[in-house]
Amino acid sequence: MKIFFPYEKIRESQDEFIKDVLECVEQKKHLIAHAPTGIGKTAGVLSSLLPAILEKDKTLFFLTSRHTQHRIAIETLKEIKKKHNLNLNVADLIGKRNMCNQFGVDAMGSQFYDFCRTLVEDEECEFYENTYSNIGYSFESRNFLESNKGVFHVEEFLDIARKTRLCPYELAIIKAKNANVVVADYNYVFNANIRDAFFKKANKFLEKSVIIVDEAHNLPGRLRDMMSSILSTYILERALREAEKYEEAFAVLQMIKERFDKICSNLEDERLVGKDEFFFNEFSGIIDILEIVSDDLLNEKKRSFVKFVSEFLQVWNGEDNGFIRYIEKENIKDKVSKANFKLHYKCLDPSFLMKDAADKSMLVLMSGTLLPLEMYRDLLGIKDALLKEYENPFPVKNKLSLVVPHTTTKFTRRNEEMFKLIARKCNELCSAIPGNILLLFPSYEIMRIVNENFSAPGKSVFMEIQGMQKEEKEEMLRKFKEYKKSGAVLLGVAGANFGEGIDLPGDELNGVIIVGLPLSRPDLETRSLIKYYDERFNKGWDYGYIFPAMIKVVQGAGRCIRSETDRGVIIFLDERYSMNNYFRCFPKDYNVKITKLPEEHIRKFFEN
Helix, strand or coil: CCCCCCCCCCCHHHHHHHHHHHHHHHHCCEEEEECCCCCCHHHHHHHHHHHHHHHCCCEEEEECCCHHHHHHHHHHHHHHHHHHCCCCCEEECCCCHHHCCCCCHHHCCCCHHHHHHHHHHCCCCHHHHHHEECCEECHHHHHHHHHCCCCCCHHHHHHHHHCCCCCHHHHHHHHHHCCCEEEECCHHHHCHHHHHHHHHHHCCCHHHEEEEECCHHHHHHHHHHHCCEEEEHHHHHHHHHHCCCCHHHHHHHHHHHHHHHHHHCCCCCEEECCHHHHCCCCHHHHHHHHHHHHHHHHHHCCCCHHHHHHHHHHHHCCCCCCEEEEEEECCCCCCCCCCCEEEEEEECCCHHHHHHHHHHCEEEEEECCCCCHHHHHHHHCCCCEEEEECCCCCCHHHEEEEECCCCCCCHHHCCHHHHHHHHHHHHHHHHHCCCCEEEEECCHHHHHHHHCCCCCCCCEEEECCCCCCHHHHHHHHHHHHCCCCCCEEEEEECCCCCCCCCCCCHHHCCEEEEECCCCCCCCHHHHHHHHHHHHHHCCHHHHHHHHHHHHHHHHHHCCCCCCCCCCEEEEEECHHHHCHHHHCCCCHHHCCEECCCHHHHHHHHHHC
């Protein structure tokens, strides 16, 4: 079968990957692929799927949760178009809010969509008005799209569109109508409300789509989040303040707040809540009252807490199977702040949102950390799929992976002495590894405690801040990279800002030390997941507790070796990594050794 490969040479593992993609196209099967960094997943999957897409007049969706992956996909498509002289039209979409020209929308959450809808309906958005005319697209829109065919990264597209006083989002949707390829976030295909609106405008159909999901290890969590909702004390109090001048809505919100407070009474931690405990007579009437007020409020300003309450009530009355409802008391550090309670409607089963796409389209799910493959097949409810683990293309001798069973962050063993021992061991390891080191912890709390006795002699120390903004993260990374010769240590949290999604190639990173196991707190949600997955797959403990932690571990470890010339040391600092429950989760190519004398191994590794 024909492929549109953009480069001169196909790598060995990449060749196998391409053949599997083509086989799945031929046999109408899905592909779930664990493909380590360096295989060339993006070039492989795009070049092998494009011929069938163009021949059968389908749309290829490349879905990713990371902006950096948008750029990689777009650059690959540019190379393919250029080399094979293809008539390729590509739409690159990020969130609608991030493409909006209106002032102040950055601070808005989900209510942006209502704000946007209201402006458009009232004909008060100049950008939208300039984009359309009475007979369809305006002359300026047609002229813009005619001049900007082909393949553009979303940032390039936004820069050009913003100079025209047109709506960049609407232009991208119009472009998507004629696009062979759409690069977008998961929401555009898997969030039913967003998909329905987007597909209708862009004239797309699942039946005529092939869907690539990049970084697919994030997909189950993202799908569960899409179907979950939270109502808090803070939101209710702000909603009451907003609604003071609306007598009927204010009375309704007071009634809701009283019911909420009753559920919270005498609560010290968390408990399950029955649907009927937060059920109201005339449920739909209450929602209608709140909707009218929230629409009025959104005309005055860009967000409404009344709208949050209304949206929560609509989902609260939803499905029971595969969901839990619970209340939790938020852990407030200072003694001055008032307690904040959160009422959750939480999804346990990501397959609910996956079903349509899996039934109607071909799927390629790929990631460098998609093990065990069977878990993703089960959790996402994907039938008739090829499950494949590809070999790491990088030289084995370039990576040293060690389990050091000196310490543990196990809850029952946490004490001052243990944390001091962890800090001492980290100091020793950081002294043994030359250059830059990433030190990852299970939580911000453990990172803070260990840091009190951590010094990393001779190296500069950077520490991740909880809730840091994208710009702050980028600035910290930039400074960290500057120390590659003298050496620095970056302290972070597994699964957070620096635990995945960053590239530190060459000598920008020589080692990763993962302290402890980033296991989820055994709270109500975690226990419910374990129980639900046990009932469905007889693998509750694995799917709900052990594997998610080990995926974060492997993601963090993967920051070290990003190319075939990179060399580095990965240390797993916890005795539990030597136990089979966890040791079995390491990918084959890690070739992990257990040792109580890591410094000797490290010295020999860097001498060679």
